[in-house]
Amino acid sequence: MVTNREPYAHIHTLDGIELTKPSGGVHTLLNIVAKASHGYYVAFGHGSADKEVVDKDDIVKMPPREKLYSLKRVFLSKKELENYYYGFANQMLWPLSHAVFVKPEFNPAWWEGYQKVNQKFAQAILDVLGDRKGFIWVNDYHFSLLPKLLRESGKDLKIGTFWHIPWPTYEIFRVNPWAKEILAGLLGGDFLAFHQGYQVENFLHCIQREIPAKIEFDLSRVTFNDHETRVEALSAGLDYDEILEIRNKTRQSRETFMKNELGFKVEYMAIGVDRMDYTKGLIERLKMVDRFLEKYPQFIEKFVYFGISPFTRLHIPAYRSYSKVIVDLAEKINWKYYRNNWTPIVIKTDSLARDKIIAYYKFANTCLVTALDDGLNLVAKEFVLSCKADKGMLVLSKFTGAAKDLRQAILINPYNIEEGADAIYKALTMTAQEKKQRNQKMREELKRRNIYSWAIEFINKTLYD
Known part of the structure; x- marks a missing residue:
């Protein structure tokens, strides 16, 4: 791994x-x-x-x-981290892969650092393997060159790669000065998986336009430099039983939990759990909360949005400026509605333990997932399993990979603020019976497509297909 x-x-x-x-x-x-x-x-x-x-x-x-x-x-120097992680991975590949209109930066020094760190990881893996055969599971955009580097070692390896973030269309990907090298790197593996089918299609179209490979679209198979790579969609699952076990350990009443955690009680709570990342649609989410209270003033002093949004990647200017906009917008909306020591938005910028987050899910009336582009989104799936089936309802961006599995959620276009405001209202006023029916259908799907079936299928497709 x-x-x-x-x-x-x-x-x-x-x-x-x-x-x-x-x-x-x-x-x-x-x-x-x-x-x-x-x-x-x-x-x-x-x-x-x-x-x-x-x-x-x-x-x-x-x-x-x-x-x-x-x-x-694997230990990295400060310079290696700056170039590989904060530079190439998160100021080039991350914005390139997410359709959120943030321009990627193409810095040759970052590219050089990215190559060196991929080589460093390849050597670490080969040192561990020694003379043994190996199955290698490579994960995500940090290591697009790793499959090819491992293949070139000449060792007896089976290499599977899971690309967890979206893959862009060719019209976007083509601006990347190192497009050919990244594609060739990924084709060094035996199996390459994405969360959704359209991401597979985007990848294959990029191959078709950029490198001289044989593509069998009907079989999702690419042959390049006499090596065959299967490319398929394989949406990740959850540890169904573990989440239910954590949820059931929460013995407090909702009233006690709200008082201890928030310091006050409200009738309705919306939860959001995201890093302060521009792909997560946090600005749009706060605007939805604002518009919701404008349209449905009966919820004033009865509703709170609790956002668990830790700061992230603050070395990167786009993240620093985005975080400031979020904090300023929350303050503006809170001032607009402030009365009797009540404000509608609470944002916690510290990370919380997983069991505490699941407790928030359990007692929330709705979870707002408003990502502008997301390979999967595990928060959405965790909320569906953790909430009370007749009390909670998920509001979910249709631009997340999870939307395919969670079709009984209230699906929205996160750029449509009016639609988002109405979705919050619908989630809070939906009958208990309808909530329970929707959640049960989604839970059945999550139980069927759990983490173990996902992992076994990924391993089998890498080793045997």
Whole structure:
């Protein structure tokens, strides 16, 4: 398993070295797969104490008690991190891949740094394998060159790559000065998966226009440099039972939870859980809340939007400016409606533990997922499993990969503020019976397409198809 973000990090605290675990995201899914595989997990070691707990090969057994797999940490210099992660990955590939009208930056120094870090990860993987055969699961846009680098090692490898973010149309992708190199890198693997079928189509059209490869569209198969790669859609699932177990551990009443967590009680709560990222549609979401209260003033002093929105990638100017706009807009809307110590918007910029987030899902009346473009969106799926079936209802952007699996949600165009405001109203006023029927249908789909069936299918398609 290869990802940029590690599943566990060791950090220095006043009480000594502590272990931290990210609260959500794709790496949560992959950690579950890694525990089941008993293999190696290769990731960037970013914790302040990471180097102090690894062995001479930069490996530490994880999780600490069970010791089910080996975490191989790759340490990067500040310059490597700036060029590879904050530069090429997140100021070029990220905006290029998301149709949100943020211009990517094409910096040759970033490209050079990205290549070097991909080579560094390739060597780390090969060092772990030694002379053994290997199945390598490469994850996401940080490592588009890795499949080709591993293939060129000459070792007996099966390589599967999952690209978790959207893949752009050719008309967008063609502006990338390193388009051919990225496509060739990904075609070094045996299997390449995306969350949705249109992303597969976009990728194949890019191949068709950029490199001399044989494409069999009916079989979703590409042959390039005498190597065959299958390309398919394979939407990721959740650990259905684990989420239900966490949800059921929350024994507090809604009133007690709201008082302890928010410091006040309201009749209706909308939840949002997103990094402060311009792809998440947070500006549009706050405008929807504003318009909702304008159109339906009976909800004033009875409704609150609680946003768990940690700051992210603040080294990047676009993220700093976006975060400021969000904070300023929330303050403006709160001032507009302020009365009797009530404001409609509460934004928490600290990360919360996963069990606490699931408790918020359980007691929320609606979850607002307004992403402008998103490969999947796990928040939407987690909310459907965690909320009370007759109390909660998901409002979901139709531009997320999750919308295909969650068709019983209230689907919206996140650019349509009026539609979003009406969707909030519909979610809050829908009958308990209709909510329960919709949620049960979505839960059946999530149970059927869980994380284990997703992982098994991915592995089988890489190894045997």
